Amino acid sequence: MAQLTVLNPTGYPPKVTAKPMAPRVNTLDGKRVALVDCRFDDSDIFLKEMQGWFEQNLPNVKSEFIQIRNVYTKDDPETWQEIQKGFDAAIIGVGH
Amino acid sequence: MTIDHKYQVPTVAVHTDIFERVTRSVARVNGMPKMRQAYVPQPVMGKSPAELRAYIEGNDMVSGRPFMQEVIDGLTTPLDSEGAQGISFDRSTPRLVEPDTEDNLHQLFLDRHWTDTLPIVLPTEARVEAMLRGTSHKPDEVVGHMRPTGFREFWEFTVEKVAVNAVMAGCKPEYLPILLALASTGASARASTTSSAAAMAVVNGPIRHELKMNSGIGAMGPYNHANATIGRAWGLLSQNLQGGSEPGLSYLGSQGNNYAYTSITYAENEERSPWEPLHVQHGFKAEESAVSPFGGCRSTAFTLGIHEKYWQEHVRNLLRGMDPHNSPCYVLDPITARQFVDRGIKTKEALIDWTYENARMPAGEYWSYQLIQNYVYPRATYGEEPYASLLKAKPDELIPMYTRDEIQVVVVGGETNGYWRIMGGGHRGTTSVDKWR
Numbered sequence: 001m002a003q004l005t006v007l008n009p010t011g012y013p014p015k016v017t018a019k020p021m022a023p024r025v026n027t028l029d030g031k032r033v034a035l036v037d038c039r040f041d042d043s044d045i046f047l048k049e050m051q052g053w054f055e056q057n058l059p060n061v062k063s064e065f066i067q068i069r070n071v072y073t074k075d076d077p078e079t080w081q082e083i084q085k086g087f088d089a090a091i092i093g094v095g096h
Numbered sequence: 097m098t099i100d101h102k103y104q105v106p107t108v109a110v111h112t113d114i115f116e117r118v119t120r121s122v123a124r125v126n127g128m129p130k131m132r133q134a135y136v137p138q139p140v141m142g143k144s145p146a147e148l149r150a151y152i153e154g155n156d157m158v159s160g161r162p163f164m165q166e167v168i169d170g171l172t173t174p175l176d177s178e179g180a181q182g183i184s185f186d187r188s189t190p191r192l193v194e195p196d197t198e199d200n201l202h203q204l205f206l207d208r209h210w211t212d213t214l215p216i217v218l219p220t221e222a223r224v225e226a227m228l229r230g231t232s233h234k235p236d237e238v239v240g241h242m243r244p245t246g247f248r249e250f251w252e253f254t255v256e257k258v259a260v261n262a263v264m265a266g267c268k269p270e271y272l273p274i275l276l277a278l279a280s281t282g283a284s285a286r287a288s289t290t291s292s293a294a295a296m297a298v299v300n301g302p303i304r305h306e307l308k309m310n311s312g313i314g315a316m317g318p319y320n321h322a323n324a325t326i327g328r329a330w331g332l333l334s335q336n337l338q339g340g341s342e343p344g345l346s347y348l349g350s351q352g353n354n355y356a357y358t359s360i361t362y363a364e365n366e367e368r369s370p371w372e373p374l375h376v377q378h379g380f381k382a383e384e385s386a387v388s389p390f391g392g393c394r395s396t397a398f399t400l401g402i403h404e405k406y407w408q409e410h411v412r413n414l415l416r417g418m419d420p421h422n423s424p425c426y427v428l429d430p431i432t433a434r435q436f437v438d439r440g441i442k443t444k445e446a447l448i449d450w451t452y453e454n455a456r457m458p459a460g461e462y463w464s465y466q467l468i469q470n471y472v473y474p475r476a477t478y479g480e481e482p483y484a485s486l487l488k489a490k491p492d493e494l495i496p497m498y499t500r501d502e503i504q505v506v507v508v509g510g511e512t513n514g515y516w517r518i519m520g521g522g523h524r525g526t527t528s529v530d531k532w533r
Contacts (some may be wrong), residue, residue, distance in 0.1 A: 005193075006218045009257070018182030045140075053153070083103065091108050091109075092099065096112035
């Protein structure tokens, strides 16, 4: 059968640039962990329950509930700096 | 990703399991393929604290390991070299597809999610070349950038790429300037939102007649070649030029949306409207041609006519049926537009003002809407007006559902009766078609 040549309909993706991750902590014992609420649906309830789990199961972990300052679609450097200065690790959620 | 990479704080991101593919894909194309992620069941919304505690005490939905162990390991297990360094790579898009038979190419386009699954016209070089005669712009000129959602990366595209998708949708070359104008706005007709939003495009000015677009009987239905194929092409070019619209990966609309097949594309009935055209409201001259994309189209409320005695109650009822986070766009048959005039609404602006004053609900009710909680409440607590002031209202105080600039009015229809509707949909701007001729 005859063959056709057709054009590819897809656009041009950007080059992927490596983003190094932060080194992990050795242990959470005695560390401050930010529970970061992205303020989407009922994430706050979920993270407060997670805080309760830490208090009950790993009381040496200092978990603290914080909320981003604006909508999750906006960058929030104030909150990221607050986490950088005050915490050893972060758990952010809930993406759904 | 930002906290982990830019601020160098070890982080675990928690998602519901249905988003596993998309979250891993986003991490990879952002150069962070080993981003630590943990997964709970879907949904979180509406679950009680006890139910959410059970998620936390249960297993990770992807790995099957205890969820909190997954989280703790994500913060404490040392990174491998790919995690520590990230990855860089190029993704090329070849201009041509490998030659094949017509049947095989149709199957290939389906398999790669390059279509809306309805039959397409294969974009041969000859057809694309013919399509490109619809514009004076060069094929390699960059038209713009698009992405399916705010957390995805922008893809770039040229005039030729828009023409390829126009061919696939069955467009004529003379339709191309409208498509280039739509594409140049970056407004996607294939938003990946879980809310299953579709898009709408309103065409104004002389090009409506040049292309024989329909603004009369059945304008919003499948009865006009230009209306149908321009709208379809906007959808196809969106999914292909933004980096895909594949269910579960780059499209997350839970229910989907039939409007998305042709993106509700029509011409405004300027000749039968008592009011100024949409593009004139937004700064264009009547003799100029322009197109206005709308996004977030999901809901429709309708009724017949504008009753002499109770019209305000009827319209308020329609508006109260809308989600307050979904901007209202009146889509009025000319009969109805003239009835509004008879009731004292002399201009589109007057209808916008009336709507602002009358689309109201108790503050407590307003702030409890889930989408308002997600997208407006954080802006209010951040201090953005008018939301910050509205947040001070008492729960039973009536507050506006919309700001004035969220409300739009379009006149379309063939006057077979005075049916009209309110589309939920946000105006994404009005842009020149003439500059793309």
